[in-house]
Amino acid sequence: MTQGSQSVQRPIEVAVIGGGCAGMTAALELSHPKHGGRFTVTVYQEGWRLGGKGASGRGPSGRVEEHGLHVWLGFYDNAFRMMRACYDELAATGSSPYGDWREAFVPQSVMGLFATTEQQGWQKWVGHFPPRSGLPGDPQTPGEMHSLPRYIAKALRLLRALLIETDVHRHGGTHRPADDLRDPNKLLAAAQTLLGRGVFTTAAALAEAIGLLGTAIGMLAAPFDAAILQLAGKVAAGLRLWLETNVLAEDRHRHVWEIIDLVLAILVGTVRFGLLTNPQGLDAIEEYECRDWLRLNGASERSLKSPFINGLYDLALAYEDGDRDKPRLAAGQALRGALRMFFGYRGALYWRMRSGMGDVVFAPIYEVLRRRGVRFRFFHRLTNVGLPGKGPADHVASLTFDVQAETTDGRDYVPLRDVQGRPCWPSRPDWAQLTGGDTGHDLESHWDRHCIRTETLHVTRDFDFVVLAVSVGAIPHVGREIVAHDPRWRRMTENVKTVASQAFQLWLTEDLARLGWPSPPDIVSAFVKPFDTWCDMAHVVPEEEWATPPATSVYFCGVLPDPAELPADSDAQYPERRRLEVRDRAAGFLAETARHLWPNAYDAGGKFRWDLLADATGQTPPPSGPERFATQYWRANVNPSDRYVLNVPGSSRHRISPLDNTYDNLTIAGDWTSCGFNEGCVEAAVMSGLLAAHALSGLPALKDIDGYDHP
Amino acid sequence: MTTGERMSRPAPEREAPNRGVPSDPAVHEVVAHAVRVGYEVIGDNIRQGKTAADRITAGDYAVKDLPDELTQLSLRLLQLTRDMSATTFDLIGAVLRDPNLQNAIKGLAPSLTPAVSGKPAAAPPAAAPPTAAVTLTCVVRGNPKAFGMPSMLQHPEQAAALSIAGLFSPNPALPSLKGIKFVPAPGGQGIAAIVDVPDSQPAGNYSGVICDSATHQTLGTLTVQVMP
Ligand SMILES: Cc1cc2nc3c(=O)[nH]c(=O)nc-3n(C[C@H](O)[C@H](O)[C@H](O)COP(=O)(O)OP(=O)(O)OC[C@H]3O[C@@H](n4cnc5c(N)ncnc54)[C@H](O)[C@@H]3O)c2cc1C
Numbered sequence: 001m002t003q004g005s006q007s008v009q010r011p012i013e014v015a016v017i018g019g020g021c022a023g024m025t026a027a028l029e030l031s032h033p034k035h036g037g038r039f040t041v042t043v044y045q046e047g048w049r050l051g052g053k054g055a056s057g058r059g060p061s062g063r064v065e066e067h068g069l070h071v072w073l074g075f076y077d078n079a080f081r082m083m084r085a086c087y088d089e090l091a092a093t094g095s096s097p098y099g100d101w102r103e104a105f106v107p108q109s110v111m112g113l114f115a116t117t118e119q120q121g122w123q124k125w126v127g128h129f130p131p132r133s134g135l136p137g138d139p140q141t142p143g144e145m146h147s148l149p150r151y152i153a154k155a156l157r158l159l160r161a162l163l164i165e166t167d168v169h170r171h172g173g174t175h176r177p178a179d180d181l182r183d184p185n186k187l188l189a190a191a192q193t194l195l196g197r198g199v200f201t202t203a204a205a206l207a208e209a210i211g212l213l214g215t216a217i218g219m220l221a222a223p224f225d226a227a228i229l230q231l232a233g234k235v236a237a238g239l240r241l242w243l244e245t246n247v248l249a250e251d252r253h254r255h256v257w258e259i260i261d262l263v264l265a266i267l268v269g270t271v272r273f274g275l276l277t278n279p280q281g282l283d284a285i286e287e288y289e290c291r292d293w294l295r296l297n298g299a300s301e302r303s304l305k306s307p308f309i310n311g312l313y314d315l316a317l318a319y320e321d322g323d324r325d326k327p328r329l330a331a332g333q334a335l336r337g338a339l340r341m342f343f344g345y346r347g348a349l350y351w352r353m354r355s356g357m358g359d360v361v362f363a364p365i366y367e368v369l370r371r372r373g374v375r376f377r378f379f380h381r382l383t384n385v386g387l388p389g390k391g392p393a394d395h396v397a398s399l400t401f402d403v404q405a406e407t408t409d410g411r412d413y414v415p416l417r418d419v420q421g422r423p424c425w426p427s428r429p430d431w432a433q434l435t436g437g438d439t440g441h442d443l444e445s446h447w448d449r450h451c452i453r454t455e456t457l458h459v460t461r462d463f464d465f466v467v468l469a470v471s472v473g474a475i476p477h478v479g480r481e482i483v484a485h486d487p488r489w490r491r492m493t494e495n496v497k498t499v500a501s502q503a504f505q506l507w508l509t510e511d512l513a514r515l516g517w518p519s520p521p522d523i524v525s526a527f528v529k530p531f532d533t534w535c536d537m538a539h540v541v542p543e544e545e546w547a548t549p550p551a552t553s554v555y556f557c558g559v560l561p562d563p564a565e566l567p568a569d570s571d572a573q574y575p576e577r578r579r580l581e582v583r584d585r586a587a588g589f590l591a592e593t594a595r596h597l598w599p600n601a602y603d604a605g606g607k608f609r610w611d612l613l614a615d616a617t618g619q620t621p622p623p624s625g626p627e628r629f630a631t632q633y634w635r636a637n638v639n640p641s642d643r644y645v646l647n648v649p650g651s652s653r654h655r656i657s658p659l660d661n662t663y664d665n666l667t668i669a670g671d672w673t674s675c676g677f678n679e680g681c682v683e684a685a686v687m688s689g690l691l692a693a694h695a696l697s698g699l700p701a702l703k704d705i706d707g708y709d710h711p
Numbered sequence: 712m713t714t715g716e717r718m719s720r721p722a723p724e725r726e727a728p729n730r731g732v733p734s735d736p737a738v739h740e741v742v743a744h745a746v747r748v749g750y751e752v753i754g755d756n757i758r759q760g761k762t763a764a765d766r767i768t769a770g771d772y773a774v775k776d777l778p779d780e781l782t783q784l785s786l787r788l789l790q791l792t793r794d795m796s797a798t799t800f801d802l803i804g805a806v807l808r809d810p811n812l813q814n815a816i817k818g819l820a821p822s823l824t825p826a827v828s829g830k831p832a833a834a835p836p837a838a839a840p841p842t843a844a845v846t847l848t849c850v851v852r853g854n855p856k857a858f859g860m861p862s863m864l865q866h867p868e869q870a871a872a873l874s875i876a877g878l879f880s881p882n883p884a885l886p887s888l889k890g891i892k893f894v895p896a897p898g899g900q901g902i903a904a905i906v907d908v909p910d911s912q913p914a915g916n917y918s919g920v921i922c923d924s925a926t927h928q929t930l931g932t933l934t935v936q937v938m939p
Pocket of ligand 1: 017018019020021022023044045046050051052053054067068069070071072073380381382383469470471474478501502503557637641642643644669670671672679680681682683685
């Protein structure tokens with residue numbers, strides 16, 4: 001056996017299994033010219049397309065059909081760097097259909113929360129996050145390393161800015177005649193007043209003090225009369241109640257106050273838990289549930305139930321078993337994510353894609369990889385990762401696949417089709433290229449085991465190294481031998497939780513302003529479950545191929561609760577049952593709940609105007625009434641590998657790193673691995689892909705994986 | 712592919728992120744010292760609270776007085792914690808402004824002052840000067856209905872050119888205000904931002920973040936209000 005790969009002369013054969021963000025990142029790295037052809041890469045992917053949880057397809061009228069609503073946050077430096085390099089590489093060929101990456105990603109600075117409150121009915125909060133210098137994926141400014149003291153400095157500045165801004169809005173002084181404030185001396189005096197400790201500063205200090213009071217009393221040593229403790233608790237609760245009813249409830253800036261309260265809790269917690277000096281960084285609080293940790297550090301119940309916090313859980317789909325009563329987010333990673341999201345973005349807080357994620361991300365990646373000579377084996381579903389039959393179980397000996405389809409002429413399957421001059425993924429396989437034509441099988445369904453033959457690859461004969469980039473939900477099915485043999489893998493599959501999700505998309509003949517949504521076109525979260533998060537996607541419509549384009553499209557997304565008993569592998573109808581469930585729920589949502597968002601979408605009798613739904617299928621006449629919903633798009637993401645990866649408290653320590661060398665020719669990749677940013681998101685998947693490439697080749701250097709060594 | 716020798720991955724240099732603070736002793740010492748002081752302040756407060764509570768349990772007070780006494784205790788603790796938190800934040804602020812820490816973080820100072828040698832920083836963070844801030848006045852030209860909000864600017868870490876991308880309304884449909892200039896304020900006190908607001912500017916609040924153009928450090932915010 002050759003130790004290390006340096007002494008080897010022939011190219012090293014790498015099998016990348018799974019073409020999601022993580023697998024594609026690893027393939028891009030290993031096929032990069034910097035390796036001088038040291039690696040030969042083959043990608044094995046079930047079904048007809050790349051993308052995994054980020055896949056999209058083109059349906060009738062070329063409409064974009066997504067797996068779920070996807071945005072890229074402004075701190076995704078590794079992911080943006082990868083995409084920028086891809087776009088540059090294609091542009092350098094002179095025949096790029098894509099243009100500049102900035103045409104593909106659209107910066108967004110507004111994030112909305114829309115939620116019910118106990119007293120005030122529906123409330124909308126719109127956060128405007130000013131553009132920041134630089135662009136995601138730019139080289140990091142020297143000295144701008146990720147460090148907690150720096151975040152704290154930024155948090156303190158935010159706090160100050162919020163307090164000042166709130167006072168600006170509250171102060172009667174600002175409504176003085178304009179010429180009065182033209183005098184620099186008066187301006188100066190006004191500045192001093194604004195900076196004085198106003199109502200808000202006091203309120204925030206009070207709230208924080210009350211939280212600390214509760215903790216301090218809770219820490220008093222025994223013997224201590226339980227009744228007194230109870231009484232003390234009541235005093236604290238009473239004071240908080242007093243504050244909330246007398247000072248805060250009336251305030252129209254309650255959201256600002258809630259954020260101040262939360263930031264204070266984070267600052268207090270950072271000091272109290274010694275996070276600034278802890279060698280584990282924020283992992284030191286990874287066992288706490290996020291809300292519990294904030295509560296422990298004085299955050300008020302009101303802030304913990306605020307749309308702001310709900311929105312963070314919604315955006316992270318952080319509900320165990322899809323149960324709205326089980327919000328679960330590990331505190332360390334939640335804090336890391338929030339710090340990076342709000343204080344680490346460049347350019348804009350988040351970026352929407354101009355078209356489907358498949359088209360903007362995975363089509364260019366596919367084109368680049370093909371040009372570099374990477375081979376693609378579509379319709380290859382991995383069924384087993386085999387360990388050696390004898391000798392130490394220290395490497396992967398074989399890989400077994402179900403082959404789901406083959407091309408009629410034996411050539412490589414051509415996966416992309418042209419829409420508006422750009423290569424796109426279709427929503428279904430191109431059966432015309434495949435033997436037997438349309439078999440009616442769902443080649444992405446875990447419960448449809450259609451297979452025309454099996455194929456087994458053997459180590460040294462067919463591959464040297466393996467990048468296992470299927471998602472964690474698939475590991476018990478494809479990695480049975482390893483899970484049975486290795487307790488760490490078993491613990492990982494038991495503890496790294498996933499959740500099913502549901503999504504639907506509408507194409508509307510009137511834009512949202514006409515339907516009565518007064519705010520800018522932004523992403524809105526914290527709305528009613530299950531479709532708590534939605535986004536206006538009007539900018540995607542011009543990329544589609546409508547005879548009469550609709551005015552806008554809107555994407556909705558949320559978790560999907562699991563049934564009490566998970567279905568058997570033989571239950572072929574399971575995905576369709578869940579899909580129908582989503583359809584009914586989405587149609588019901590339009591019939592009722594959406595009126596809070598778009599009052600003008602309802603007629604004088606209060607009924608939803610179903611004819612607002614644009615029909616891509618071109619039926620004449622189009623269906624009317626609720627039947628018209630059938631012309632829209634919806635899906636239930638229930639396949640094991642498609643389930644969204646959670647980070648529940650205490651689960652991080654069960655994750656395994658792509659750098660783990662237990663099996664000396666295997667590395668893993670995906671947002672479920674221990675990748676430095678343990679959260680279900682594109683950036684985590686890309687980081688894990690970079691780590692997997694590093695594990696096999698030594699490149700990129702760990703210091704060049706942005707945020708890997710984040711506290 | 713032809714059958715060859717089985718290959719194995721190179722040995723990993725490590726298998727987990729380095730999450731700790733940079734191993735520079737200066738950073739460690741300064742931060743640790745500030746945190747220690749911070750904890751002492753917290754400890755003092757808790758001790759004082761405990762003393763008061765102990766007196767209650769020891770029966771110094773008639774039972775009928777308890778609720779009142781507890782309210783007093785709560786209020787006192789409240790005041791203490793309020794002061795404490797101010798102190799703690801000042802401490803953190805002082806730590807962050809400490810030049811040793813700044814240099815160490817930036818990796819610019821291989822040779823450091825005595826604080827590096829493991830001793831606490833010369834002046835304890837508690838005695839550090841208050842936040843150095845500059846007054847920012849805002850001079851609005853053009854639209855008579857517009858006026859600027861004065862605020863404070865954080866002192867940049869080094870002499871710096873101020874930059875601001877523009878002032879933006881929460882409603883992106885409204886035009887932003889661009890071309891903002893910074894000049895020394897009249898009378899030499901602080902800095903003045905000069906904002907040209909056209910007469911056609913719609914009513915609303917427009918704000919933006921002021922950065923040090925060299926380091927991108929955020930120094931403050933600027934807000935202009937256009938009255939209806
Ligand atoms: C509804 C929803 C919304 C989301 N929104 C966002 C967002 O806004 N922003 C964000 O950053 N992230 C978002 N995410 C998360 C993001 O999509 C994932 O973190 C990311 O796509 C994970 O990439 P991956 O490569 O780790 O896994 P996957 O994308 O799951 O890739 C796994 C790949 O393996 C393939 N595969 C599985 N089993 C087999 C097999 N047996 N044989 C062969 N191939 C197989 C799959 O088909 C797939 O191609 C969202 C996820 C969901 C579900």
